[in-house]
Amino acid sequence: MADIINLLPDNIANQIAAGEVIQRPASAVKELLENAVDAGATEIKLIIQDAGKSLVQVIDNGKGMSETDARMCFERHATSKIRNIDDLFHIRTMGFRGEALASIAAVAQVELKTKRADDETGTFIEIENSVVKKQEPVAAANGTSIAMKNLFFNVPARRNFLKSNAAEMRHIVDEFMRIALSFPGIFFSLTGGGQQIFHLEKGSLKQRIVQVLGQHYNARLVTVQEKTDYLNIYGFVGKPDTAKKTRGDQYFFVNNRFIRSAYLNHAVMSAFKEMIPADSFPLYALFIDLDPAQVDINVHPTKQEIKFEDEKIVYAFVQAAVKHALAQFSITPTLEFDL
Numbered sequence: 422m423a424d425i426i427n428l429l430p431d432n433i434a435n436q437i438a439a440g441e442v443i444q445r446p447a448s449a450v451k452e453l454l455e456n457a458v459d460a461g462a463t464e465i466k467l468i469i470q471d472a473g474k475s476l477v478q479v480i481d482n483g484k485g486m487s488e489t490d491a492r493m494c495f496e497r498h499a500t501s502k503i504r505n506i507d508d509l510f511h512i513r514t515m516g517f518r519g520e521a522l523a524s525i526a527a528v529a530q531v532e533l534k535t536k537r538a539d540d541e542t543g544t545f546i547e548i549e550n551s552v553v554k555k556q557e558p559v560a561a562a563n564g565t566s567i568a569m570k571n572l573f574f575n576v577p578a579r580r581n582f583l584k585s586n587a588a589e590m591r592h593i594v595d596e597f598m599r600i601a602l603s604f605p606g607i608f609f610s611l612t613g614g615g616q617q618i619f620h621l622e623k624g625s626l627k628q629r630i631v632q633v634l635g636q637h638y639n640a641r642l643v644t645v646q647e648k649t650d651y652l653n654i655y656g657f658v659g660k661p662d663t664a665k666k667t668r669g670d671q672y673f674f675v676n677n678r679f680i681r682s683a684y685l686n687h688a689v690m691s692a693f694k695e696m697i698p699a700d701s702f703p704l705y706a707l708f709i710d711l712d713p714a715q716v717d718i719n720v721h722p723t724k725q726e727i728k729f730e731d732e733k734i735v736y737a738f739v740q741a742a743v744k745h746a747l748a749q750f751s752i753t754p755t756l757e758f759d760l
């Protein structure tokens with residue numbers, strides 16, 4: 422009998438792997454914004470057409486890429502961010518898997534324009550279905566522009582799974598807001614369908630929270646700040662009377678990475694106990710910085726779930742830090758609140 426196993430060609434392997442990383446336009450938004458942050462950009466512009474179905478473009482003024490790297494970045498497992506297994510436990514960058522651009526190029530049409538400050542000319546590359554269509558020198562500003570066009574043009578089954586424009590746009594705005602919140606020192610803008618949705622000048626975290634989450638939080642944020650040898654917690658919670666009936670403005674960032682954690686959410690909610698009605702949700706934007714060796718961000722490709730080496734300690738610190746911040750409100754529990 423003949424042997425029956427064969428190795429899949431790269432473009433098919435990439436397309437399968439892409440399913441993990443790029444589920445919808447918002448996944449590409451997250452990956453491209455993170456790349457711009459990792460490139461040290463101080464200005465990042467996001468341009469969306471058709472809720473990202475026809476265009477997701479990110480323009481940054483970061484360090485750019487050489488001609489060779491501009492081609493290499495689309496290879497699978499191609500990354501400048503880690504070199505060995507040890508680095509995996511000291512990650513300070515948002516990315517490290519070297520999969521995002523390979524995935525995007527496998528399921529969309531991509532145009533990359535990039536230039537380093539020291540180079541005379543930049544590089545333009547057009548790639549689709551993991552195949553380079555064009556590569557040429559080009560006049561370009563310092564930094565990188567990546568345009569992802571017609572997501573899933575070659576995977577109709579996945580394209581059909583995309584939700585309405587309103588729903589996909591909501592996901593995009595969520596990703597944009599998370600990254601904008603975690604890097605208040607970077608200018609961000611978001612343009613959708615030719616209209617400016619966000620224009621966020623760089624400033625303090627407090628200013629960024631108000632810019633992103635709404636003017637009504639102005640003068641209604643309470644500072645959280647607690648530092649130990651093990652970790653540093655900082656950020657803001659809303660005054661108890663800003664608690665809303667809907668969940669929403671609640672953010673944890675671990676080493677600047679947005680994460681979801683029902684466990685840590687519980688720590689915050691318990692600190693608010695007695696100060697807000699049982700069925701309401703306070704704002705929080707809390708940053709937890711600790712030794713990267715104390716967290717495993719490798720558990721999920723989209724990296725929203727992480728594992729702490731010692732979850733209980735983090736819980737206790739979060740709860741204590743928020744309680745401490747709210748101490749001024751605990752004498753007279755708030756009975757009235759805005760909707």
Ligand code: ADP
Pocket residue numbers: 452456457460481483484485486494495499500501502515516517518519520521522523564565
């Ligand atoms: P990762 O971010 O995990 O390294 P990506 O596929 O997202 O993997 O990117 C691959 C590589 O391409 C990065 O490691 C980086 O060197 C380079 N790169 C991607 N985006 C940019 C950018 N906006 N500016 C400069 N270099 C970039």
Ligand code: MG
Pocket residue numbers: 452455456515516517519521522
């Ligand atoms: Mg990346």
